[in-house]
Amino acid sequence: MNLRYLKNELYYQKRRTMAAVIGLSIGIALLIILNALSMAYRRAARVPLQEIGADVTVQRSGNVPKDLTGAVFPCSAVTIRDEEVKKIEALPGVRGVGRAVLLWVFDPDRAWIVLGVEQQNSVGPSILRNSIMEGRFLKEGKSEALVEAAYARQFGIKVGDTLSVAKRDYLVVGLVDASRAAKIAVANVYLPLSEAQRLAASSGQVQAVSSFNPADVNLLFIKADEERIPELSSALRTMMGKNATIGTPDSFLKLLNSLFALSDKFTLAASLIAILVAVLIAFKTMAGNITERTREIGVLKAVGWINRNVVSQLLAESVVQCVMAGFLGLLIALVAAYGLSFLQVNIPIPWEMSPRPHFLPGGGDQIFKTIRLPVHVPWTLACFAIVLSVVIGGITGALLGRNISKIKPSEVLRHE
């Protein structure tokens, strides 16, 4: 292989070189962007759960309470027993469990959505401690409350006020901006978990629908090994029974209205088509280029180049063109990814995961988590694309070079 010849061929035959490089780069860019989009939707689907520090949520649906007075359970979240929680904590792949109790409280003058949260846990709604706007976070065992900031503004509630919820008084110790945090299990008032458990256990309406002990909960947030989530989800379904609602990144992915989000198989098929298109473009363009050079190859052989010399020269040209195409394709994909990252994606939050009474203002509205589509081209995908370009160049160059090197110089040089 002669570098000078290689450089001159690529430089002086710009039309040929550009046709091969641009054609293949489009295929490579398509491959990268399809996979980057698919990964972006997967990342987006993880956001609602990530915001609450979890990978999986567990709920159990039950009956609608007969009478909406005092503290009741939403029908989408009834009792999960303490023994069940302990078994779940022992399941393979579980790295942490956050507990919560979600209640609707219908007092004579006001309806509250109340969430009992743990005082200290990186998994679950206690991560709200990072969104305190005023005051402080809750202390376990004390009759105190946090109020969602917008709700507090609407009803003129301030830090230091006392709220009466289900006939119990709670000192407002802080205001929390829940809009900055998760869209799952959003409440108006946040209490220490033990207070919410006490409210639930003492409520006749709760006990009538689903018997509840003070150590039980009705929402679970699980941090899990990412690769074991499908297996864990299946185990939870078996353990919790047919009424269980298991929220996973995949369940959010299914809610996204996108082909990329719907199926791995679509991305795989589209990627294979992109690779095939790239290979065909490379092969066809380079085959055309080499056919144009039949006479030149005849001259090389006439002056003493053996087949191996011809093949290695054409192979090197092909690999260099394909590597250039790989980098150009990567550049196109990076620009496209930057452009696509301005797209917004609305992730619907199922009502069951953040239940609000339908008859309250806005209670029936669909909640969305709106984020910018996190389109990135990971370095592994970029490297794969470059390696693929080298492989395509190698195979194309070797096949075409081997074929053209068999020509007899006398046949192509004879008729002048």
Add this chain to the structure above:
Amino acid sequence: MNNGTILTGEDLTKRYGDLEVLKGVSLSIDTGEFVCLAGKSGSGKTTLLSILSGLERPTSGHVRLGGKDIASATEDELALFRRENVGFIFQSFNLIPTLSAWENVALPLFPVRMKSDERKRRATDLLERMELGHRMDHLPSALSGGEKQRVAIARALVAHPKVLFADEPTGNLDSATEEAIMDILHRLHRQEGLAILMVTHEMALTKSADRLIRMHDGEVIA
């Protein structure tokens, strides 16, 4: 100048299907001999040149260059044989359009393991001898017909061939340039003792040759 036979063709035949292009041709060329091969179009002279130079295999018969029979050599053996023993000059020059003049001259040496400086030195020396020292870095598209053919002659000489094969080397040139190219070939023959086999259909060019071989319908007639 006769120092013994350098090239021999014995009872050479060539068939393309039912068409017999060469019909048992035998000839020999001595070291330092300038032989012209003349004949009408279709008489088989280019086929004979191709077989004698190792570009093509005969259907039957033997070709010996420097005592070695090349009729049964493989494609790669023939390529190596051509690189080490023969030089070609074609009617349409057959220069590589993307290589400069000196790179075209050095083309046969590209696959040879040698220092690139040495390769360039040999190419530029030959171009100087062809009075093309000022055109070393020009692409073929920037050269005249005569200059292109002089580059092609330099390329034919760069690997120190034993025999130079020229197929209508002045066919695409005007008469003044034709004369200059023929002068170069005669100079190579006289001064360096190079054996030359030149195919032509112009009888005027055969006058200064040591020997003229005439072909007709696949046979040597004189």
